[in-house]
Amino acid sequence: MEKFDCIVIGAGVVGLAVANDLAIDGRSVLLIERHDSFGTETSSRNSEVMHGGMYYPTGSLKANLCVQGRRLLYDFCRTHNIPCKKTGKIVVATDDQEIPALEKLLKLGLANGVEGLHLIDEGEIKSFEPQVSGMAALFSPETGIIDSHKLMSCLADSAKEHGAVIAYNSNFLRAINKSDSYELVIKNGTDELELKAKIVINSAGLDSDIVAQNAGFDLEKHHYHIHYCKGQYFRLNTAKARFLKMLVYPVPKPTSGGLGVHATVDLAGGVRLGPDDEYLKLRIQDYSVDSSDRLKFYDSARKFIPFISENDLYADTAGMRPKLQEPGGDFRDFVISDETVKGFPGFINLIGIESPGLTASLAISGYVRDRVAQYF
Structure with a gap:
């Protein structure tokens, strides 16, 4: 059974940013993606806006990570020559x-x-x-626009340069909690592969709730339905x-x-x-x-x-x-949760990462990075 320090599920912009940060930190990282390329769902089908951060309740993750993430994103674009424009x-x-x-x-x-x-x-x-x-x-x-594809391509290249492995056409099936690690079953083509990781980051976007459910989480109890x-x-x-x-x-x-x-x-x-x-x-x-x-x-x-x-x-x-917000329902914040208190140490759920997820992506990865560091 192949072992990794961290397995990240989902190669949207947030999953790519997380995998890149963890690889830079020297972790052995596997990023799995069910499609044949990165960012084919929410990350590539949006307005490509770098939001200011004025729409979200003060103190919420959406507010804090949007403002922080926008600043990080402009700096990252300048450093890595990614097209963006502060249009206002x-x-x-x-x-x-x-x-x-x-x-x-x-x-x-x-x-x-x-x-x-x-x-x-x-x-x-x-x-x-x-x-x-x-x-x-x-x-x-401070609001602007960005070439999200080039951002994701840059993050993918950087992650691989720092040793991360990206496995496309790989579908997460289930995870078994072994208290100090997780055994994951991944389907690649017709093959089912068993993998082991100390840390699992669920960044599966549209199906992040299903990934959580297949890892043993009660969606009703934790209000994780997408x-x-x-x-x-x-x-x-x-x-x-x-x-x-x-x-x-x-x-x-x-x-x-x-x-x-x-x-x-x-x-x-x-x-x-x-x-x-x-x-x-x-x-x-x-x-x-x-x-x-x-x-x-x-x-x-x-x-x-x-x-x-x-x-x-x-x-x-x-x-x-x-x-996460139901039709006509009240505001729901991002779920970015180290699930230790729920009995899943080292399992980090990222659920409901909608707008301003692109803007906040680098700040979200930093937030996750800090939590992962506690395990090493």
């Missing part, structure tokens, strides 16, 4: 009734340590984005995309599954609208885009970018969020 972002109130929510968001962001946040009036909105319509906005100068929340994107045609240079968001609705349909510029100068949020009844990774939803996207976006017409939009792509 405005959250736009389109009527008087939304201004109190904007003020509340400002207060929350400042409490979370988000740098440079301030309110701007209609004239200042026009100075930033002449084609955007709004009565007031919250300006976040809900699939689909988000579609529509792309703005090139002629209209040139009118925007920064990110433009609506004021978020408290119990929605996301931040509302927003306009996101990309590094190539294009603009996407989305994502929307739809909780799926069936646990299926359906990445189709319903072209008939174009009118819904247009109606949402034209309130703050009135220069568009419905015909300027065309179906682009879709993503899936692994949400």
Whole structure:
């Protein structure tokens, strides 16, 4: 039976970052991924935004790790020549009734340590984005965009350079708790392989709850059930995309599954609208885009970018969020838990790592790294 210090399950951006940090620390690391490459699910199907950190309750992991992670990510991009751009972002109130929510968001962001946040009036909105319509906005100068594929490729290469092994097409089946280690069964092709590790990190994204269940965790007892929340994107045609240079968001609705349909510029100068949020009844990774939803996207976006017409939009792509929050439910934080107190020493669950998971990825890996260090 082959032995490793650490086995990481799931090669999304967080799993890659964790594997890289542990390998740099000199641990023997195996990163297993069920697909034939890294980051094929949530990590590659998102807005690629580096968030400021003003949407999450003060003191939560999402707030703390987003702010910390954004700073780390900009530094990492500079050091490793990963394309990114600090575009800035405005959250736009389109009527008087939304201004109190904007003020509340400002207060929350400042409490979370988000740098440079301030309110701007209609004239200042026009100075930033002449084609955007709004009565007031919250300006976040530190928000930006990143090439997430190149980030993940860099992390994968670095992890391997430091001795980590990445096993693609490898599906986690189960883990047996041996009190001081874990025996894992992995399916690679038609073969079932038995492996042993002192530390197991569950970073399996959309199926992180299933991985936890197959390692012996009671999902009901620990409230670890994942809900699939689909988000579609529509792309703005090139002629209209040139009118925007920064990110433009609506004021978020408290119990929605996301931040509302927003306009996101990309590094190539294009603009996407989305994502929307739809909780799926069936646990299926359906990445189709319903072209008939174009009118819904247009109606949402034209309130703050009135220069568009419905015909300027065309179906682009879709993503899936692994949400712990139930439909219409209260805020749920990331689960990043060393499960010793539950009788699983050295098993670290990362569950519900949705947005701002990309932004927070390097901070999450550092958080995990500190907990792993206690075992060596």
